[in-house]
Amino acid sequence: AKKHGKNRYFWFEPVMETELRFRGEMEGGIRHGITAGEFVPYYEQQIDLETGKLAGFEMLARWNSPTFGLVRPDVFIPIAEEIGLISPLSESLIEQALQDAKTWDPSLTLSVNISPVQLRDPWFSQRILKLLVKHNFPPQRLDIEITESCLHENVGVVRSMITSLKNQGVTISLDDFGTGYSSLAQLRSLPFDRIKIDRSFVTELKDANASAKIIRAIISLGDGLEMPITAEGIEDTNILNTLKAMGRLKGQGYLYGKPEDASSVHQRLERENLL
Numbered sequence: 001a002k003k004h005g006k007n008r009y010f011w012f013e014p015v016m017e018t019e020l021r022f023r024g025e026m027e028g029g030i031r032h033g034i035t036a037g038e039f040v041p042y043y044e045q046q047i048d049l050e051t052g053k054l055a056g057f058e059m060l061a062r063w064n065s066p067t068f069g070l071v072r073p074d075v076f077i078p079i080a081e082e083i084g085l086i087s088p089l090s091e092s093l094i095e096q097a098l099q100d101a102k103t104w105d106p107s108l109t110l111s112v113n114i115s116p117v118q119l120r121d122p123w124f125s126q127r128i129l130k131l132l133v134k135h136n137f138p139p140q141r142l143d144i145e146i147t148e149s150c151l152h153e154n155v156g157v158v159r160s161m162i163t164s165l166k167n168q169g170v171t172i173s174l175d176d177f178g179t180g181y182s183s184l185a186q187l188r189s190l191p192f193d194r195i196k197i198d199r200s201f202v203t204e205l206k207d208a209n210a211s212a213k214i215i216r217a218i219i220s221l222g223d224g225l226e227m228p229i230t231a232e233g234i235e236d237t238n239i240l241n242t243l244k245a246m247g248r249l250k251g252q253g254y255l256y257g258k259p260e261d262a263s264s265v266h267q268r269l270e271r272e273n274l275l
């Protein structure tokens with residue numbers, strides 16, 4: 001930084017230039033990385049809290065970039081959306097995940113996140129179903145997590161897409177429930193199979209605080225709608241025990257471990273006799 005205020009203009013310009021260059025490098029890196037196989041699936045355990053048994057994994061995308069290191073999805077997903085590459089990127093990750101999950105015990109499910117942008121594409125469901133056939137993967141083992149923001153899309157298109165996936169046995173979860181403003185409207189207009197309580201409520205959970213009351217209310221909402229619930233972001237045993245006392249839930253979070261790559265998952269399943 002320059003010492004004198006009068007030079008402010010010259011202080012900002014290089015920063016913007018650096019940012020633009022960074023952005024350009026990210027975009028180029030993403031383009032190249034897709035074909036170079038730099039995008040890899042990581043997996044987070046999903047547990048049946050009542051039995052403590054492993055129920056499946058949620059796939060979380062990572063970018064193994066030679067320039068930027070291991071990049072989190074919050075960084076590259078929005079850019080991939082903007083430059084129109086989210087579909088090929090996501091579908092390549094889903095295809096890798098199907099191949100990984102095929103080697104797991106068939107009782108284990110695979111959850112994948114998709115971007116609301118993908119729901120605009122009327123051929124999305126067809127391509128997913130094609131991937132399932134290509135890899136001979138039982139549709140019943142695949143769960144697709146959709147965030148609330150997809151209600152901004154054309155609801156008719158989204159509904160018919162969801163319906164054609166569900167008709168083949170794929171399940172659909174409403175992700176990040178409780179955030180945003182359309183949660184209940186979303187539940188009413190689309191045929192979800194499961195609700196995922198957003199991490200922000202779970203990490204704040206204490207015996208009788210507001211988050212506890214909200215989680216209780218979501219659980220009874222789920223009971224009423226006959227929709228099972230998953231709690232994400234379980235970080236310690238206090239939270240786990242409070243949740244277990246509230247009802248029959250699935251859960252996931254750092255208490256069970258951080259997301260890990262396919263080979264670590266493989267080793268874990270080998271130890272647990274789940275291959």
Ligand code: C2E
Nearest residue numbers: 060061072073074077113114115233234235253254255259
């Ligand atoms: P999400 O679907 O809500 O996934 C959970 C995120 O919380 C993951 O971050 C996970 O690593 C993190 N997490 C899990 N347990 C805990 C915990 O106990 N404590 C804390 N503090 N964090 C926890 P990640 O992997 O960085 O993913 C961020 C978001 O990126 C995901 O949020 C999801 O919305 C999105 N995402 C991931 N993979 C994909 C993808 O393939 N496609 C699309 N469209 N979005 C993706």
Ligand code: CA
Nearest residue numbers: 058113145175
């Ligand atoms: Ca998710």
Ligand code: CA
Nearest residue numbers: 176198199232
């Ligand atoms: Ca979340």
Ligand code: CA
Nearest residue numbers: 113147175176
């Ligand atoms: Ca999310």
